[in-house]
Amino acid sequence: MALRNVVQEGDPILRKHARPVGEVTPHIREILEDMLETMRAEDGVGLAAPQVGILRRMFVAEPDPTLEEKKVYFMVDPEILEREGSQVGTEGCLSVRGYYGVVERPEKIRIRAKDLDGKVRELEFEGFEARVMCHEYDHLDGILYTDKATEVHHVEASEEAGED
Ligand code: NI
Numbered sequence: 001m002a003l004r005n006v007v008q009e010g011d012p013i014l015r016k017h018a019r020p021v022g023e024v025t026p027h028i029r030e031i032l033e034d035m036l037e038t039m040r041a042e043d044g045v046g047l048a049a050p051q052v053g054i055l056r057r058m059f060v061a062e063p064d065p066t067l068e069e070k071k072v073y074f075m076v077d078p079e080i081l082e083r084e085g086s087q088v089g090t091e092g093c094l095s096v097r098g099y100y101g102v103v104e105r106p107e108k109i110r111i112r113a114k115d116l117d118g119k120v121r122e123l124e125f126e127g128f129e130a131r132v133m134c135h136e137y138d139h140l141d142g143i144l145y146t147d148k149a150t151e152v153h154h155v156e157a158s159e160e161a162g163e164d
Helices: 026-041 127-139
Strands: 046-048 058-061 073-084 087-093 096-105 108-114 120-126 151-154
Touching: 026 046, 026 058, 026 073, 046 127, 058 127, 073 127, 087 127, 096 127, 108 127, 120 127
Parallel strands: none
Antiparallel strands: 046 058, 058 073, 073 108, 087 096, 096 151, 108 120
């Protein structure tokens, strides 16, 4: 595994539509493992492929890194099937360093994606997990949370953590 460089806002790659992955090849798995390592190294809870300069529809997420038994999601060619309710909360992004914003997201989603083994799965998420999934999903369509945020604030250096 290797750390990848996280592209920052202003780079046009973050604004493009990513292409479907298709088959989960060993090469794709390697990229996903690198993304997980990079996300953890940067204290993030999610990272989408365009953020490491790869225009493919896939992301990794670990919405609660404090869990003893790690719950890591590899989402390849994800599709949000259902969105329900709404929640308002704060988000950050590893590609928009030093800021956080207030964003409305669905409270609950159902999502279908391939996992690391290429197996198609349907999963449901709610609350913060649903927020993370929607944020990462948006990256695949060139959307940043700052496009949707009602407020964006500068983070104090001391509280700069837990970005996704
Ligand atoms: Ni992000």
